Amino acid sequence: MFRSDAQTAEALLEISRGVVGVDHDAHRAEHAVEVELPFLQLLRADVRIVPLVICVGRLGRRAHSWERCSPGWSQPPAEPMLLLASSDMNHYEPAGVTEQKDGQALDAIRALDGAELLARCKRERISMCGRGPAATVIAAARALGAERAEVVDYRHSGWVSGDNARVVGYAGVVIRESIPVLSASEAAAWDAAARTQYRVPSRVLMETAGRAIVQVLVAELSDAASGGVLVAAGAGNNGGDGWVIARALHAAGVPVWVASVDPKTDDAIDNRALARLDGVRELGREEAWPKAAVAVDALPLRPEPLDQRSPLAHRGPHRQGPRACCRGPRSSSPPSTKRASTNCWAPANPRRCWRC
Numbered sequence: 001m002f003r004s005d006a007q008t009a010e011a012l013l014e015i016s017r018g019v020v021g022v023d024h025d026a027h028r029a030e031h032a033v034e035v036e037l038p039f040l041q042l043l044r045a046d047v048r049i050v051p052l053v054i055c056v057g058r059l060g061r062r063a064h065s066w067e068r069c070s071p072g073w074s075q076p077p078a079e080p081m082l083l084l085a086s087s088d089m090n091h092y093e094p095a096g097v098t099e100q101k102d103g104q105a106l107d108a109i110r111a112l113d114g115a116e117l118l119a120r121c122k123r124e125r126i127s128m129c130g131r132g133p134a135a136t137v138i139a140a141a142r143a144l145g146a147e148r149a150e151v152v153d154y155r156h157s158g159w160v161s162g163d164n165a166r167v168v169g170y171a172g173v174v175i176r177e178s179i180p181v182l183s184a185s186e187a188a189a190w191d192a193a194a195r196t197q198y199r200v201p202s203r204v205l206m207e208t209a210g211r212a213i214v215q216v217l218v219a220e221l222s223d224a225a226s227g228g229v230l231v232a233a234g235a236g237n238n239g240g241d242g243w244v245i246a247r248a249l250h251a252a253g254v255p256v257w258v259a260s261v262d263p264k265t266d267d268a269i270d271n272r273a274l275a276r277l278d279g280v281r282e283l284g285r286e287e288a289w290p291k292a293a294v295a296v297d298a299l300p301l302r303p304e305p306l307d308q309r310s311p312l313a314h315r316g317p318h319r320q321g322p323r324a325c326c327r328g329p330r331s332s333s334p335p336s337t338k339r340a341s342t343n344c345w346a347p348a349n350p351r352r353c354w355r356c
Contacts, residue, residue: 094164
């Protein structure tokens with residue numbers, strides 16, 4: 001049994017300014033909402049829903065009328081909310097034609113351009129039945145600050161039936177919210193608040209930050225990471241994050257090496273010890289850096305002069321001075337922000353670039 005979220009439904013009626021209305025008959029012969037319910041209930045048994053059926057013809061004639069709802073979506077909801085559009089892609093054409101048309105529609109969705117999605121469906125005769133709901137969700141997501149959409153899977157019915165003469169396309173798309181970029185002072189303030197106001201130990205913060213970087217690496221750069229990850233770890237807590245990252249990557253079976261200076265903070269010292277116990281490979285002072293496919297910058301924001309006996313001073317660009325980046329001009333400036341990056345260090349010389 002599913003419960004309707006009456007409070008959210010009433011709020012939607014208010015902010016829509018006449019675009020949305022109550023119409024029980026609209027749902028009698030429509031199954032687009034119904035087919036999603038078992039999946040929602042499987043993920044969360046107490047889920048509450050607000051079912052919407054959108055008239056595509058009316059939406060098309062009243063250009064971009066869904067955007068009239070956008071001002072009311074400018075503030076995030078009080079509790080987590082999933083915006084879900086249910087639709088097939090192109091219908092009943094040969095597989096090659098359907099794949100081409102679906103690709104055009106998905107390109108507009110990736111760009112979070114609902115108007116272009118509707119225009120392409122009309123211009124290219126793409127029979128995507130839920131183009132109106134998709135455009136509506138795109139408008140709402142953009143109003144809430146989303147910046148990108150990812151096509152996580154695409155199939156058509158011919159892959160299952162073997163009949164490629166008349167297929168129906170299906171796609172899964174996730175619209176992701178933007179991640180705020182903090183300055184160094186803002187990040188420090190958040191860290192301080194977490195430790196003092198919310199009593200979160202600094203070691204927990206370090207472990208959480210390091211594992212979050214690994215989640216991104218595995219999710220977004222899995223193919224590259226399989227070629228190995230080099231972590232450059234400084235002496236402070238940024239370096240401690242790097243040791244957490246190395247330990248988590250090693251536990252996940254990803255080849256990882258650490259080039260570091262001796263840590264100076266208690267948390268960084270302890271995390272290096274844990275990584276060593278787990279068998280993480282630490283590069284020696286005279287050892288050449290490997291040809292890793294991904295590099296993680298765990299150096300300080302304002303690097304201190306390095307001890308010339310350290311492996312980073314001996315092997316890294318601090319000592320070597322300006323170097324040619326494989327995709328940019330020469331630069332002797334160290335990284336200005338802490339980040340994990342796909343530093344495409346040239347295969348012939350993995351120490352060639354600061355970053356890409």
